[in-house]
Amino acid sequence: MSKQTFVKGAAAAAVTALALTACSGGSGDGGGEADDGPITWMAMLHTPVTPDADGPIHTALEEYTGQEFDIQWVPDASKEEKINSALASGELADIVSLTVTDSTTVRQALGAGQFWDVEPFLSEFPNLSKIDPQTIEAAKLDGTLYGVPFQKIKTRxxxxxxxxxxxxxxxxxxxxxxxxxxxxxxxxxxxxxxxxxxxxxxxxxxxxxxxxxxxxxxxxxxxxxxxxxxxxxxxxxxxxxxxxxxxxxxxxxxxxxxxxxxxxxxxxxxxxxxxxxxxxxxxxxxxxxxxxxxxxxxxxxxxxxxxxxxxxxxxxxxxxxxxxxSDTGGGMGGWLALPKSEVKNEDEVRKVLGFIDKLIDEEPYTLMTNGIEGTHYEEDAEGVVTITDQTAWEQDVQPYSSSRPSEKVKTFKSSTPYVDEANEKMAEQEPDAVVNPxxxxxxxxxxxxxxxxxxxxxxxxxxxxxxxxxxxxxxxxxxxxxxxxxxxxxxxxxxxxxxxxx
Amino acid sequence: MVGVTSAGDAVSAAAATATATDPRTPTPASASVTAPPAPRKRRSTFWRHRTLYLMAVPGIVYFLIFKYAPMGGLVIAFQDYLPFLGITGSPWVGFDHFVRFFSEDTFYVLLRNTLMISLGMLVFAFPVPIVLALLLNEVRTRWFKRSIQSVVYLPHFLSWVIVVSIFYVLLTTDGGSINNLIVSWGLDPIPFLTDPDWLRPMYIFQEIWKGAGWGTIVYLAAMTAVDMQLYEASELDGAGRLRQAWHITLPAIRPTIIVMFILAIGDFLELGFEHMFLVMNSLNREVADIFDTYVYTAGIENGQLSYAAAVGLFKGLVGLVLVVFANRLAKRFGEEGVY
Structure with a gap:
């Protein structure tokens, strides 16, 4: 059976569901969530399989960051519909990955102040304060930074x-x-x-x-x-x-x-x-x-x-x-945006930003790139990474890789063919990048x-x-x-x- | 989206309330015959039939919650609705969205596409279940009839995603089986999936494939009610199978056909979003874009929620007018309508 229509079908189902939620909504979500509850995150899924919520990477990330979190995976092919309807109905998560930077709805929502301006907070965090100022500039709308930019290689x-x-x-x-x-x-x-x-x-x-x-x-x-x-x-x-x-x-x-x-x-x-x-x-x-x-x-x-x-x-x-x-908007692959409807006050903003900041550390970066050593990959004395269990890697690790807040933390040498070559060649052509003015x-x-x-x-x-x-x-x-x-x-x-x- | 379902709901709600009230209809009549003073009697009939009313409650609640309450959202068709301002905070713009819709070229394209396919559905797809039911009715071997019935029902339970995917695999010119066959005969491959001329036949064929078997249920049920004596009598008069079908079976199920027809008319603009969305692509959009898909593209993909709601509301109103009109027409010709 072809998968061709599956995603469209999912979108269709989402619309039907939306017909109900969008209309009957409006009563607002009562019940203020406890401050120390898990962080929710709406993230894009580029792989056919949704990773297990209790999977090894998820657990390891929670352990490292000391923060429970839940990811709501949005299939990448239907992201526009899903994000648009989520924005319309206000059914958002604490962190929303906005990867379609020129979408009308996203721009309107950002411009309308539905999300926190995170710039004043960035300096408080070790990794976030080090984001390339050029990337920050590219990520601003009207001079305001409505989310932590996804840091990507400019020309992939x-x-x-x-x-x-x-x-x-x-x-x-x-x-x-x-x-x-x-x-x-x-x-x-x-x-x-x-x-x-x-x-x-x-x-x-x-x-x-x-x-x-x-x-x-x-x-x-x-x-x-x-x-x-x-x-x-x-x-x-x-x-x-x-x-x-x-x-x-x-x-x-x-x-x-x-x-x-x-x-x-x-x-x-x-x-x-x-x-x-x-x-x-x-x-x-x-x-x-x-x-x-x-x-x-x-x-x-x-x-x-x-x-x-x-x-x-x-x-x-x-x-x-x-x-x-540049396929990543000049190294800016979208925003990790914090909606004001979910993240209610500045303390919560700090909590969520702290979580994102920790994800940029080397350990979680490795987890989201290669997986767990011994389970998904081996690293030899020269630091060459070999994915040992491709199936497990695809199932457990790959879905997370596109949600890394930064893809430039570290470049691993790899024994997998074409990985090193691709990394080199992508870096090599960065000076020739054409960026949307x-x-x-x-x-x-x-x-x-x-x-x-x-x-x-x-x-x-x-x-x-x-x-x-x-x-x-x-x-x-x-x-x-x-x-x-x-x-x-x-x-x-x-x-x-x-x-x-x- | 608000507009997508709401108006169709109005129609189906009307139909449902009609059916819900059906059991009641005979009672006021009989009550009024036995005792003229109405007010007191009415209460007592209500009490007498309390179990029936009780049974109707879940249905009524369902329609109130899922069909009527969401209609309130239609007010955004008269606003410049912004999600973060909400219905209470968004500015009112009156009929602006309707004016824009009727003055844009897309309106005529959408209307044409919707009407063409709806007409095609009425002409080609509507009669198929009737014919199929007549054929099934003639099958006398019980087990054979049963198994054929099950087989033709089956596609109804497949979702459109599956149906369209199956057709995709069969029809694509990049290695689809049908096109491989065509090419092996030395002919040019036919771009069923992308050629605008093929969209309507393909769409209607898929609708028939999926729905025809299921559609026979109603007709087969109606046929069981036909008096067997009529067939016996006609047999004595020397009528063959064909004659019997034409002069006995068909007239007997005529009221059913008419009710089904009225319902089909009510759904005239209500082609359904999912199927068309799945078969539509850049190349056949000019004939494939219908009100439902346009509401989706404009509303969900491009974020013009109010505009999309206005389009959906328009479509629903037309559907309502059509069903009322068809019902009147049926009554004028001495048939029973749906309400």
Missing amino acids: YGVVVRQDWLDNLGLEVPHTIEDLEKVAVAFTNDDPDGNGKDDTTGFIDREESFLVGFRSLTGYFGAGDKFSVDDSGQVHAAFTTDEFKDAMEWYRGVYEQGAVNQEFVTVQKTNQQDAIAQGKGGIVVTGLFEAKNYLALAESADPKTPMKWALVNDITYDGQPHRII TQSLTSETFDRQWSTLEDRAMDAYNRYLTGQIEMADYEAVVEDLRGQGLDDIEQEFTDAYAEVNG
């Missing part, structure tokens, strides 16, 4: 290519867009897995192509991270720029040669992973750290899989210098309209790519969006940008 994305397929066909690792296309087409037509069947393609993309995979590709063509500023100081939405459209034309050409999975618009993240593990395609635009996960997934199905990956972090286009769009600027229209506009642009992109409409139609949609608020957004950001940058 790249292109991963099946090295074994390249070898089979006698091809070189691609370093330019032109070569990337050639490889993609060869993967489609030349039977790279040598099974005699025409069952492979180049790129394996998914439904969110416009927001993740393809967006990263547009960076090579010169497009901005959601927005860009031209020489005259005018702010433009990236999807309206020529660079973006160049990338669209190129990608459509690749698609038309069959070198992108043809029904990617129906493919969810887990389907994408399955397809890659099953060797249906050989190129993925994704976080470089994913290569090890693909390999693990393929090995779980076939321990003798020939799968090998080339991690590419230096694709260039048309002689331009390499640039890479409007991230900490405010535009009222953006907060209200962006989600809707982006949805429509995304539909138009998908339809263009699959050949339903032509570039002129895409441009017509963009023109239409201009009248519906896009012009206002660009103008408001331009003004705000001028104010900040003199």
